[in-house]
Amino acid sequence: xxxxxxxxxxxxxxxxxxxxxxxxxxxxxxxxxxxxxxxxxxxxxxxxxxxxxxxxxxxxxxxxxxxxxxxxxxxxxxxxxxxxxxxxxxxxxxxxxxxxxxxxxxxxxxxxxxxxxxxxxxxxxxxxxxxxxxxxxxxxxxxxxxxxxxxxxxxxxxxxxxxxxxxxxxxxxxxxxxxxxxxxxxxxxxxxxxxxxxxxxxxxxxxxxxxxxxxxxxxxxxxxxxxxxxxxxxxxxxxxxxxxxxxxxxxxxxxxxxxxxxxxxxxxxxxxxxxxxxxxxxxxxxxxxxxxxxxxxxxxxxxxxxxxxxxxxxxxxxxxxxxxxxxxxxxxxxxxxxxxxxxxxxxxxxxxxxxxxxxxx
Ligand code: GN1
Ligand code: MG
Numbered sequence: 001x002x003x004x005x006x007x008x009x010x011x012x013x014x015x016x017x018x019x020x021x022x023x024x025x026x027x028x029x030x031x032x033x034x035x036x037x038x039x040x041x042x043x044x045x046x047x048x049x050x051x052x053x054x055x056x057x058x059x060x061x062x063x064x065x066x067x068x069x070x071x072x073x074x075x076x077x078x079x080x081x082x083x084x085x086x087x088x089x090x091x092x093x094x095x096x097x098x099x100x101x102x103x104x105x106x107x108x109x110x111x112x113x114x115x116x117x118x119x120x121x122x123x124x125x126x127x128x129x130x131x132x133x134x135x136x137x138x139x140x141x142x143x144x145x146x147x148x149x150x151x152x153x154x155x156x157x158x159x160x161x162x163x164x165x166x167x168x169x170x171x172x173x174x175x176x177x178x179x180x181x182x183x184x185x186x187x188x189x190x191x192x193x194x195x196x197x198x199x200x201x202x203x204x205x206x207x208x209x210x211x212x213x214x215x216x217x218x219x220x221x222x223x224x225x226x227x228x229x230x231x232x233x234x235x236x237x238x239x240x241x242x243x244x245x246x247x248x249x250x251x252x253x254x255x256x257x258x259x260x261x262x263x264x265x266x267x268x269x270x271x272x273x274x275x276x277x278x279x280x281x282x283x284x285x286x287x288x289x290x291x292x293x294x295x296x297x298x299x300x301x302x303x304x305x306x307x308x309x310x311x312x313x314x315x316x317x318x319x320x321x322x323x324x325x326x327x328x329x330x331x332x333x334x335x336x337x338x339x340x341x342x343x344x345x346x347x348x349x350x351x352x353x354x355x356x357x358x359x360x361x
Pocket of ligand 1: 027030234260309
């Protein structure tokens with residue numbers, strides 16, 4: 001495998017001699033490696049992109065490149081360092097932004113940004129505030145990007161599309177798990193209309209479509225040693241959709257006092273202080289371009305994305321675990337229950353979540 005990875009890496013326009021290619025992180029979707037090189041040459045990130053999920057990959061890489069180049073231009077204009085404050089895609093030897101191996105797998109490389117910190121959790125309100133500024137600044141940097149991005153993930157945070165998938169999976173019940181999760185299915189069905197009512201506002205344009213990141217976990221932000229946000233990474237899911245997805249997904253991740261797949265539900269709840277701190281940082285960067293209706297729905301977006309995640313984990317469980325990597329047969333069910341606990345905690349604190357936004361905007 002190592003030789004194979006080194007051979008793959010050699011197809012990209014790298015500086016220096018490759019010394020090692022080693023696994024990095026634990027994403028659920030792609031496989032990620034670090035390419036180490038001799039001497040002072042830079043290190044790189046190599047990823048096998050999941051072509052079953054992102055399709056077509058060449059269009060995805062074009063989307064990413066458009067966003068990266070746009071951010072670089074702005075960083076440069078502001079006197080920043082475009083190699084540290086934006087991702088740098090490294091083309092393959094043939095100039096393409098990806099390489100296809102003999103097994104038809106797609107690979108891509110970007111520069112590894114040194115001396116940064118990535119956090120697994122937003123442990124303090126200060127960190128959540130910085131994260132909010134980071135995501136807000138990302139959205140504000142791309143707000144004037146005059147390019148159409150190819151929709152490589154149709155229906156990604158579109159609940160109407162998710163219900164179509166959901167109804168089809170339930171009708172099929174391919175591995176006979178449906179009967180055992182009747183309670184969990186009830187959680188989804190009880191809230192179906194409420195979620196569709198929100199999404200109608202996006203569909204009819206009342207809530208505008210903008211470029212959004214769509215995977216705003218804290219570990220997708222690189223911080224510098226001082227704790228300030230340097231760069232937002234993992235741009236696979238950049239799409240034209242509502243920016244509320246980004247706020248909601250960040251709150252699903254940041255405010256959770258437990259783990260996404262916590263087996264002990266007592267650990268899981270929504271931390272309102274973390275919520276307020278993120279919202280403060282986020283609104284400082286975005287208040288000038290968000291519409292009043294977008295602001296009105298910020299609190300709701302946290303429930304929306306958490307609900308969607310409950311649905312996606314449960315749907316994958318019923319479907320026989322085809323989408324998310326799982327560590328045990330019940331893993332997707334454990335994730336479903338833990339995310340549902342978080343959703344309930346948000347529902348209980350919803351008034352306070354709404355009031356916090358009103359006070360900040
Ligand atoms: C996936 O692979 P990763 O961790 O970046 C997923 C997100 C989910 C997340 C759940 C393309 O992201 O939407 O919220 O898992 N990405 C895709 O942790 O489906
Ligand atoms: Mg991701």
